[in-house]
Amino acid sequence: MPPKLVLMDHDGAIDDFLSLILLMTMTEVEPLGIVVTPADCYIEAAVSVSRKILDLMQRSYISVARSTVRGLNPFPAHFRRDCTIIDHFPLLNEFEPISTPLAEATGQQFIVQQLQNAPQPVTLMVTGPLTTVAEALSTEPTIVEQIAEIIWMGGALTVGGNVQKAYAPEHDGTAEWNVFWDAIAAKQIWDTNLPLTLCPLDLTNSIPVTAKFIRALAQQRRYTLSDLVGLCYSLAIPQDYYCWDLLATAYLARPELYQTVERETDIITTGASQGQTILKSGGKRIQVMTQVNKEQFYAYLLQQFAR
Numbered sequence: 001m002p003p004k005l006v007l008m009d010h011d012g013a014i015d016d017f018l019s020l021i022l023l024m025t026m027t028e029v030e031p032l033g034i035v036v037t038p039a040d041c042y043i044e045a046a047v048s049v050s051r052k053i054l055d056l057m058q059r060s061y062i063s064v065a066r067s068t069v070r071g072l073n074p075f076p077a078h079f080r081r082d083c084t085i086i087d088h089f090p091l092l093n094e095f096e097p098i099s100t101p102l103a104e105a106t107g108q109q110f111i112v113q114q115l116q117n118a119p120q121p122v123t124l125m126v127t128g129p130l131t132t133v134a135e136a137l138s139t140e141p142t143i144v145e146q147i148a149e150i151i152w153m154g155g156a157l158t159v160g161g162n163v164q165k166a167y168a169p170e171h172d173g174t175a176e177w178n179v180f181w182d183a184i185a186a187k188q189i190w191d192t193n194l195p196l197t198l199c200p201l202d203l204t205n206s207i208p209v210t211a212k213f214i215r216a217l218a219q220q221r222r223y224t225l226s227d228l229v230g231l232c233y234s235l236a237i238p239q240d241y242y243c244w245d246l247l248a249t250a251y252l253a254r255p256e257l258y259q260t261v262e263r264e265t266d267i268i269t270t271g272a273s274q275g276q277t278i279l280k281s282g283g284k285r286i287q288v289m290t291q292v293n294k295e296q297f298y299a300y301l302l303q304q305f306a307r
Contacts, residue, residue, distance in 0.1 A: 002030075003028060004029045004123055004148075005030050005032055005119075006023065006123045007032045007033055007111065007124055007125070008031060009036075009127070009128060010037070011037045011039035011129065011178075012037075012038075012039070012041025012043070012046025012080075012128075013079070013082060013128075014241075016040070016041075016127050017083075017232060018233075018245070019127050019245040020034065020053055021228070023125065023249055023252070025304040025307065026252060029253065031059070032062075032114045033062060034054070034064045035132055036066055036067060038068075039131075039178070039181050040075045040128065041082075041083045047064055047102065049083055049087050050100075051100035052087070052093070052098060055098055055099050056224070065109075066107055068107065069108065069131040072181070086231075086235070089228070091227065091228050108136045111143070112136050118146055121146050122146060123147075123150075123151060124150045125151050125248070125252060126152045126154075127178075127245035129178050130150075130188075133150070138188070149194070149197060150194055150196045151197045151252065152197070154178040154198065154277070155176050155198055155265075156174070156202060156276075161174045161177075161201065161276065163175045163176070163180045170272060172273055174275075176201050179275040183268065183274045184269050186277075187267040190266060198277075199244075200289070203289050203290060203292065213301075216298075217302065217305065225304075225305045243297075247297070250297060250300060259291040260287045262288075263285070263288045264282060266278050266284065
């Protein structure tokens with residue numbers, strides 16, 4: 001089978017960069033470009049890291065585009081700062097100048113251009129909020145015909161969200177951050193007929209970044225990618241950390257590791273529960289990742305990062 005055409009839209013957190021690295025190791029896909037949405041990051045640093053990763057992996061023929069959208073509920077500043085640290089990793093700064101091109105178009109314009117020029121429908125791999133995709137669709141509605149599906153790390157259907165009152169005092173804690181950042185944009189996507197596969201907290205909560213996994217990475221740090229991934233994870237040590245975006249991204253190449261079910265769902269856009277993803281009879285039918293073979297998933301990551 002020919003490789004699946006994929007356009008990635010991430011928002012510059014640790015797991016977004018690791019997902020970008022993973023995507024670039026996949027022979028099953030052909031990446032058309034990378035969009036960075038200014039959500040869980042500082043945009044200039046996040047764009048810089050993305051370009052440096054592509055340089056490191058000798059994929060500098062792939063363009064990176066900077067989205068200019070804004071969310072309704074910004075991520076806390078200390079969530080966003082990791083990209084500014086990663087941007088200074090020696091491993092990413094050995095060679096200058098950066099070769100990977102920065103697109104002249106905004107991220108939302110870039111999505112439109114890439115979809116219009118694609119020879120076949122494209123899979124959108126989104127590991128941040130859906131705002132840039134929603135803006136692209138608003139700008140040029142006809143691109144809906146060029147989207148094969150959206151795979152999205154977002155939402156929490158039957159478990160609590162991860163929006164804490166310390167950062168959102170008026171919220172009830174039911175939402176996941178990627179939805180909460182811009183629930184209205186998520187609802188825009190929900191109101192389309194686009195096929196959507198969701199990787200929610202219901203699944204990611206069961207796949208932590210374990211000490212065993214970190215030790216296994218350390219054993220193969222002679223590989224450049226394993227070394228880089230380990231350095232990135234070292235920034236997450238003070239907190240509970242999960243394979244959020246990696247879990248969603250691995251589905252592109254290894255769907256056989258997952259179980260999915262169809263659910264009827266909706267997005268709450270106002271009030272104390274804004275951003276909550278709910279089960280709703282008659283709502284948008286989506287595919288939801290519900291289970292994954294844990295051991296094979298961790299093994300797949302180690303295999304892909306051993307280069």
